[in-house]
Amino acid sequence: MKHFIPAYPHPSPIRQFACTALTVLATIFAVGCTSFSDSHPYETDLLTLEIASIYPAGYESSVQSGVEVKAEEITNGNYYIARTDDAGRATFRIPRGVYRISIADWREDAIFNGALEEIRLTEGNAAQRFELPLIQSTPGTIIFKEIYCGGCPMTPATGNLQNDQYVILHNNANTTQYLDGLCFGIVAPSASAGTNNWVTTVDGQLRFQEFAPIFECVWQFWGAGADFPLAPGEDAVIALRGAVDFTQDFPLSVNLNQPEYFATFSRLHFVNETLNLTPGDRIRPERILQVLKKTGTSKAYSIAIQSPAVIIFRPETGFDFESYVADDSQCVATDPGGNAKCFKVPWSWILDGVEVFYSTRNQKRLTPEVDAGAFTFSVTYQGHTIHRKLNETATAANGYPIYVDTNNSSVDFYERSTQSLHE
Numbered sequence: 001m002k003h004f005i006p007a008y009p010h011p012s013p014i015r016q017f018a019c020t021a022l023t024v025l026a027t028i029f030a031v032g033c034t035s036f037s038d039s040h041p042y043e044t045d046l047l048t049l050e051i052a053s054i055y056p057a058g059y060e061s062s063v064q065s066g067v068e069v070k071a072e073e074i075t076n077g078n079y080y081i082a083r084t085d086d087a088g089r090a091t092f093r094i095p096r097g098v099y100r101i102s103i104a105d106w107r108e109d110a111i112f113n114g115a116l117e118e119i120r121l122t123e124g125n126a127a128q129r130f131e132l133p134l135i136q137s138t139p140g141t142i143i144f145k146e147i148y149c150g151g152c153p154m155t156p157a158t159g160n161l162q163n164d165q166y167v168i169l170h171n172n173a174n175t176t177q178y179l180d181g182l183c184f185g186i187v188a189p190s191a192s193a194g195t196n197n198w199v200t201t202v203d204g205q206l207r208f209q210e211f212a213p214i215f216e217c218v219w220q221f222w223g224a225g226a227d228f229p230l231a232p233g234e235d236a237v238i239a240l241r242g243a244v245d246f247t248q249d250f251p252l253s254v255n256l257n258q259p260e261y262f263a264t265f266s267r268l269h270f271v272n273e274t275l276n277l278t279p280g281d282r283i284r285p286e287r288i289l290q291v292l293k294k295t296g297t298s299k300a301y302s303i304a305i306q307s308p309a310v311i312i313f314r315p316e317t318g319f320d321f322e323s324y325v326a327d328d329s330q331c332v333a334t335d336p337g338g339n340a341k342c343f344k345v346p347w348s349w350i351l352d353g354v355e356v357f358y359s360t361r362n363q364k365r366l367t368p369e370v371d372a373g374a375f376t377f378s379v380t381y382q383g384h385t386i387h388r389k390l391n392e393t394a395t396a397a398n399g400y401p402i403y404v405d406t407n408n409s410s411v412d413f414y415e416r417s418t419q420s421l422h423e
Contacts, residue, residue, distance in 0.1 A: 046093040048127035049119070053088040053103055055112060056136050062112065063088040067105040069132075070373070070410065073097045074118070075360055077376060096121045101204075102373045103132060104408035111137045111407050113372030116204040117364065130204060137369045139405045142177050142312060143352040145170035145235060145388050148419050149303050152252045152383035160381040162305050163277060164253045165240040166421070169312065170388070171230040172403055179230055180223025183292060183313050184238065184264075185214035187353070188335070188342050192307035192362040192374070197337030199364060208367050212311060212350065213333060213342030216296035219264050219289040227286075233400025237421070238289070239263040241302050242277030247423070252383055254421040256280070262287045264301060275300035293325055295332055295341040305380050306358035309365040313349040354409050356386060373410030387416040 051069055055062050065083070069090040072079040075098060082090040101116040114134040121128060144167060151162035167184075171177045189196050200207045221228060230236055239256040243263035246253035256263075257280030269291050270276045279288060303310065315321040324331050333344050353370040356377050364374065375386055389412060394402035404412045 045095060047096055047121045047124070049092040049094060049099070049121060050127050050129040051082075051090045051092075051101055051103075051116075052129065052131045053084060053090075053105075053112075053114065054131050054133045055088070056134060059110075059112070059136060062105075062107075062110075064105075067103060068411075070102050071119075072100045072102070074100055074362070077360055091127075094121065096123065101130070101132060102368075102408065102410070103134060104372055104406045104411050105134070106139075106406040111139060113137065113368045113407050115206065115364070115368050115372050117201045117206050119204050133205075135367075135369050137407050139172070139407075140352045141171065141173040142169055142179075142182070142230065143172045143388070143403065143405055144168070144310065144312070144354050145403060146416075146420055147303075147308070147310060147354060147356065147386040148254075148421075149308055149356070149386075150305050150377065150380040150382065150384055152250070152419075153381060154250050155252050157250070161246065161250050161253055162302070162381070163242040163275065164246045164250075164256065165303060165305075166254070166256060167238050167240065167310065168420070169230070169236040169238070170401070170403060171232055171234050172405055174232050174398065176232065177230045178223070178226055179221045179228035179236060179262075180225050181314060182221045182351075183345075184219045184289070185311055185313075185343065185345070186216065186303055187309040187311060187365045188213040188215040188340065189363075189365070190215050190308065191304040192309070192355070192357045192365070193359040194363075195337070196363040196365065197335050198342075206364055206367075208347075209333070209344075211333070211344035211346050212313075212353075212366070212370075213335075214293075214295075214311075214345055215340075215342055216298055217269065217294045217301060218292040218343050218345075220292040221262070221289055222286055232398070233402070237261040239279075239283075241275065241300075243279040243283045244277055245280060252422070254419050255423065256421075257282045259284055262289060264289050266291045269294050270299060270301045272300040275302065293331065293343050295343055304356075307356040307362070307377060309353065309355045309371075311345070311353040311366070311370070312351050313345050314351060315349055352405075354386070354413070356409070369407065371407060371409050373408040375409040375413045375415075378415060383418050383422065385416045385419050386413050387420065388413055 067084040099119045105112040112134040146168040245255040245257040355374040357374040388403040
């Protein structure tokens with residue numbers, strides 16, 4: 001049996017307040033309604049889109065019904081949901097437009113993700129059919145739990161604060177993991193609406209470079225292999241622009257001057273003292289990440305307040321990473337359409353990555369194996385964060401926090417109204 005979804009859009013977070021009427025209509029028709037009747041007043045304005053999920057070789061028997069397929073309208077961020085039938089097909093009845101299609105099918109031991117870009121629905125009565133190849137991946141061990149990039153008000157003073165950016169890593173595995181040698185970076189372009197010469201689209205499918213281009217700088221944890229253990233369910237906070245107690249002046253911010261926290265800081269490489277603050281007195285020197293490679297010319301380090309794409313990675317065992325980093329001809333690439341230089345990280349090295357969107361001109365930077373979707377961030381300078389959803393069933397079974405990890409940020413995250421570190 002094919003599963004249909006009413007063609008009423010889910011408004012993007014950016015447009016929620018402007019879409020009250022659509023939200024009300026969606027609520028009215030979503031209850032007890034699985035398809036349009038012949039007399040539906042808007043039926044003539046809708047087009048049929050059929051998506052066939054293609055599982056990778058060796059996993060053909062993994063096809064199942066009920067898998068969620070998302071069609072996001074690129075121009076306005078509205079999205080529609082359909083579910084697959086027993087053959088792995090999903091059918092939409094939706095308005096004409098340009099769509100981004102994504103699938104996230106996750107099991108306990110495997111994840112199948114895929115995406116199509118710039119699928120154009122135009123006039124015509126015939127159904128438009130597309131195949132969507134899926135890629136198999138596995139859940140992560142160390143993952144991003146929270147990304148705080150958007151800043152907060154400087155209340156009681158006027159203005160906005162963005163030096164208090166941080167990310168939180170989490171051990172989502174059932175064994176101790178080690179941060180030693182782990183690397184952190186931002187994939188170019190720095191914001192989702194930026195010019196992206198690294199990725200092209202051919203017949204709806206994205207064509208990536210053989211590597212993730214890391215913008216500006218690569219940071220690395222110190223350690224000889226077992227100096228920085230992370231037990232199951234434990235977190236690691238990384239202050240990105242200032243490991244200080246911001247709450248002394250700005251009560252809506254956070255205190256990042258904590259002895260167990262890590263920090264990105266190098267006055268040698270980032271000389272702007274206003275935008276990159278010297279770590280507080282409680283930050284241990286060995287917890288200040290080292291600059292593994294700097295390719296840009298910026299005098300201050302930060303992640304985009306609206307829409308970064310962040311990754312953590314570690315080279316494969318046995319790889320001569322030190323020689324690779326030292327050889328610019330091997331580890332540095334120039335933007336295909338310009339002159340910006342980026343550090344090359346093979347996709348297979350990435351442990352986890354999160355893509356954040358903000359505008360209606362978003363462009364993917366991470367492959368489906370890393371992040372098949374993206375999280376749409378709605379507002380900056382309000383203390384909001386991008387936070388991973390708790391897997392309540394797994395948490396109860398294990399006795400420590402386990403978070404949802406489908407390698408699809410649109411599924412895995414929600415927008416939290418206050419920073420989790422806010423006291």
